[in-house]
Amino acid sequence: MTAPRPQRLLLLGGGHAQLAVLQALAQQRPANVEVVLVTPAPRQVYSGMLPGWLAGHYTEAQCVIALAPLAEAAGVTLRRAAAVGLDAAARTVRLDDGGVLGYDVLSVNTGPVQDPAAWGVPGQTAVPTLRPIEDWLARTTRRLAEVPPRRVVVVGGGAAGFELALAWRHRLEAAAEVSIVTGRSGLLANYPAAVRRLGRQALAARGVRCIEAAAREVSAEAVVTADGQRQAADEVVLAVGTVAPRWLQGSGLALAPDGGLATRATLQSVSHPEVFAAGDVASRLDGPLPKSGVYAVRAGAALAENVLGRLAGRAPQPWAAPVRTLNLLSLGERSAIAAWGPLAVQGRWVWRWKDRIDRGFMARHGTHAKPAAT
Ligand SMILES: Cc1cc2nc3c(=O)[nH]c(=O)nc-3n(C[C@H](O)[C@H](O)[C@H](O)COP(=O)(O)OP(=O)(O)OC[C@H]3O[C@@H](n4cnc5c(N)ncnc54)[C@H](O)[C@@H]3O)c2cc1C
Known part of the structure; x- marks a missing residue:
């Protein structure tokens, strides 16, 4: 008796939500599944710390997550390329290096493009x-x-x-x-x-x-x-x-009016249930979410659960996105504004709070950032 063909899980983009999929794969690797991560860069820049980098509070190394060690820990093959086309009927993705990769399950977290x-x-x-x-x-x-x-x-x-x-x-x-x-x-x-x-x-x-x-x-x-x-x-x-990437057009995947990959509450494509998407590339049809790093991070656990569940034959669970999120805006110097619903406060303590949250996120993915000396 021959072994069944392995399923291929294709991870497009190592964005904020995909990091949780890599983390979940490192913890529980499904049997007979080959996983490939397609990413143009071997690292993910954490945009939440970029203004702090420009202001001089962080070094560049403190603001980036190395994807190769995460992929290695998860047993995932890293392919340095960018997706430039997708054929949802054939279940293939075309890459900018001329390659074409097939998939059984696809998880898209490539973020937006600026056009x-x-x-x-x-x-x-x-x-x-x-x-x-x-x-x-x-x-x-x-x-x-x-x-x-x-x-x-x-x-x-x-x-x-x-x-x-x-x-x-x-x-x-x-x-x-x-x-x-x-x-x-x-x-x-x-x-x-x-x-x-x-x-x-x-x-x-x-x-x-x-x-x-x-x-x-x-x-x-x-x-x-x-x-x-x-x-x-x-x-x-x-x-x-900032808009949805053009390569989604002509893919056969259902798109939202804003051009984003149209998803359900389960983060599945409304037209192709084997395709999942989160972050700024996705647009939920049941109730649009703000395009923000905060929502992309928060979607990660649900994306991981549903992508791995699909491979294991489990029914996907809806993600109840938070109604409001904490938004922290840095003010150049070590001070920030915190926004929660209609409320707003400002101070140096808010910056320290933001700094702790940001460094906590980076540490969970292997980057240990202490703020640069003043
Ligand atoms: C300066 C700046 C500051 C910001 N500050 C905040 C903030 O404080 N809070 C907040 O909530 N939001 C903030 N944002 C917005 C935030 O950056 C985005 O909402 C967030 O990055 C979206 O996350 P994502 O995971 O969907 O995509 P991304 O973070 O863009 O990640 C996408 C990943 O996919 C890769 N990729 C791209 N194209 C392809 C392709 N074709 N094939 C394969 N891989 C691909 C990229 O290299 C990247 O690694 C800020 C944005 C900027 C520019």
């Missing part, structure tokens, strides 16, 4: 984007080592833009100018009024100019706002235009 063209403002295609984060990290490291900018303009008033503006402010000499152009909806538009108020005060107190207007034109040298004002810059940070 300035989709944002639709003229000029900005010449400006480097925040994603892929690896590229931004390398470029910003070079920039800081060569000639640090004197005029920084951040475009985008969401959490990433807000934190990065304040991180640049903290990093640069007092004579440097930092501005943030928030877009029409204003600063921290997805946050309650108390957070927006503290956010505006934090920018004003640190001398960051907050322009609550839409950008009409963006180039590497300047940002022109809707009222015609020109903000000259030698560093433009584009914290807008």
